[in-house]
Amino acid sequence: MTKKQKTAAAWTVVIIAFFGGFALANVQNKVPPCIDVVMMYFNIGETDAGWLTSVFTIMGMITAIPAAALMRKMGPKKIGVISLACAAVGGVIGAFATDLWVLMATRVLEGVGVGMIAVVGPAVISMWFPAEKRGLPMGLWGSWMMCSQTLLFFIAGGLTVSFGWQGVWWFCVAFCVVVLVLYMWKVDAPPRGHAELR
Template identity: 90%
Template sequence: MTKKQKTAAAWVVVIIAFFGGFALANVQNKTPPCLDVIMLYFNIGETDAGWLTSVFTIMGMVTAIPASMLMRKLGPKKIGAISLACAAIGGIIGAFATDLTVLMATRVLEGVGVGMIAVVGPAVISMWFPAEKRGLPMGLWGSWMMCSQTLLFFIAGGLTTAFGWQGVWWFCVAFCVVVLILYMWKVDAPPAGTPNYAEGEDEEEFRFGDGFKSSSTWILTLAGTIFTFCCFGFATYISLYWAQTFFNGDMNQSNWWVSIMYAIEIPVVILIGWFLNHIKLNHRRFVGTVGFALYTFILFICFRLNEPGLLIPFILVYPFLEGSIPTVYWTLCPSTAKKPEYSGTAIGILNVGLNIGTLLGPPVTGYFIEYYGWATATVPLAVASVIGAVLFIFVKTYDHDSSKADARVGQGNG
């Protein structure tokens, strides 16, 4: 296989892996666009609605690290197929739920899929692309959530009007099935001889516990936890807030504007990924620091905004402030492992943190909204964002380029 063919094959795999993340992100994000209908259907308040949004992350936390271990044994094709199948089955059962407890249980099953796919995508990219070339594909991967939020906030109103909240559930099931077929067709580890080919390593050299010894991985994970706490606390309720504040309770109109906001964020994260390819690996963390610092300000005003003339500027600015953070942590994560064979473990640890933040963000934000009002709910989001900015400063990366490492060893021996 020529270099050009390998590059083309790498991008095909990465694009399909991205659609796997896109499908599972749809499963994750399907409740906020029809939150008002679900709250009426099950007669629940904002706090319970927040748990319905985030409860699936329980299994995401449980499966993230085992998924990184299974990746070594089963490969990305099988793990991706299992994750998509779990999400589809959970969605089918959930579409028939008439009891909140049953629906919550199906969300947990769907979380198995989300926890696994979030490991598969970055792992596939780290297999096919060297560290200095990962910025752009990780930027594409980092847009999976924004693509999902754009799509669902755009179509959920029509589906809910025509078929109830269950229409959104069935759409997500169909999406997962289509992507499952694509996964089985094309996604796999790179062939032997590819520079980042990681299979066939001496198992005696791989000690799973050593993957937990990088303090940098844990610092990055804590920053990622804070980000998902903030962004899902925001995303779960922003459409409801705009509907009540600007659109006389019309969620369809509010969803449309939220969809535009996340549509803008898609090219933003890809552009940031391209930018990261052109700066040194150990300087990329500062993009996260600046992004978090600026993100703090917009989080503080997000549920205080009540002037209609400021809505469009908010929609235009928000994607640039939020979009930089996930692109940076996905790009840095494999390189926070001290050795390349532990990159999968680092990704698993990061995903545990991301799921914890996703679990806590919506119900905590919903609690403050329900009992203290919209404006007060911005305070924990802003405070957390400040901490995230500080943490990024201390993220350290390791050079996994074997040729450079060998050269350094040779110099040392000389």
């Protein structure tokens, strides 16, 4: 590959990694925009509803620590695919949930996913870009949460009105599945010889 082709490959990997973060941020942020409808559906109060977000965040924090070590052994592709699969499976089960504790369990599974995806972006950036060229890709990676909130908080109301709170869940599942396919296709550590051309 030429240097230009290597640069294009590096940006392709980083952009897909960004959308992995975007997808998991959607999963994290899907509860607040439709929380009133979720509360009515499960007949719960504010405290129980709050745990739907808190348990996700707690699992993300717990998972992120071992995820870094796992990524060194397994590589960014496998960690990204596992992360997105956790979110997609959790979302599908959650969309069919009629019991609060089932929904809560799916949020635990989804939280595992976000903890794993959080380590992938910085890792692939450091693999594919030399230190002096990491500023722009790191800036892109750093915007995943804000991009998710901008999109999801804008569309969640319409999805909830049209399809119930499950509509938001299915949107997030579809987003995760699309990005999972892209991860399987393109995201990985750079090939040997990449360092000489970057």
